[in-house]
Amino acid sequence: MPSEDAELVTRALAGSESAFRDLVLRYQKPVHGLIVRMVRDRGLAEDLSQEVFIKAYRALATFDPKRKFSSWLFKIAHNTAIDQLRRRQIETVPLESPDEEKADLLALLPDPEGESPDTRLKRRSLAEALSGAVGQLRVEYREVVVLRFQEGLAYEEIAEITGLPLGTVKTHLHRARKAMVRSLTAQGWGLERLE
């Protein structure tokens, strides 16, 4: 995949529209996913995701092919989201996740056939509780959680993207996990209920 990315970048630099389109199609969901979790506003996340790809296109010549394209792109996404959050002076997040986010989440949950209304309700409620647990994390924790658990990145890559020391990344992840457990338990989804 990385070599394919490098090839696409080379072709895009040579003016290939299809190569850049492929890069956008390949990374639009992860980039949008990271930003939407960080800013927690789908409309804004869409605008910022566009901005990320536009910045990436304009800076494509500076991309070092020895590096992973995804890390480079996530770094741009990180900077774009952080700039936006600073502009809006959002240092904390409301306890409740926005209704729009909940609606999006529920709309995306498939409803398997033959599932009882009770099971469906529980599943949706659990998914909502999980999403809420992520949303309640501090933005710097939320970001490392998404990069680690949603995107499956290595600690080193996360450190490179966020500009944090490796130890801090690990600490953030540890604390974020524990906070998520506490949040789920507080929402009534502790281990005892799931047993």
Added chain:
Amino acid sequence: MGRTLHKSVRQWLQEERLDRLDSAEQGLRRVFAQLPLPGPASGFADRVLARVGLAPEPLLFGSISTAWAWRLAIALCLILVTVTVLVTPGIVYVVFGSLKGDSLAQIGTAALVGFLQRFGEGLAVWQTFSGAGRILASTLNTPSVFAALIFGSLFSIGAFRLLHGLMITDRGTHYATTI
């Protein structure tokens, strides 16, 4: 998916309780894999490419084929309207042409009488409201009532401003936990 999500969360929480770092991380990754994540709206790549100048601005209805479908639909609607306009006079003639002159006069007279009756009823209602309005206007015109109204308005404005201020300042800025 429901049971799987349930199971994944349970396994993850079990690993967390046992403080097994690697297993807990794997567990949480499995949980995340099952959480739906909204992607950008369709046509995202087209919009990005248009903004960097690599592609023309996306069409209003998404794609060329959709735009053609819309054009076709509009053309069909225009044809339908034209046909209706051409056919309607014929239908009206067939329906009303069969009526005789005296029946037409009867219908016309009945319609006129009905209209005048309704008009009279309307005037009666208007007179009632007009009378009530005059009484209200003369009451409001007295200095004491006028002053009370002004005071009430100012008080309401003040109360709304206070409420607005409270709503602004009382926004929750909580963390889920102290970390």
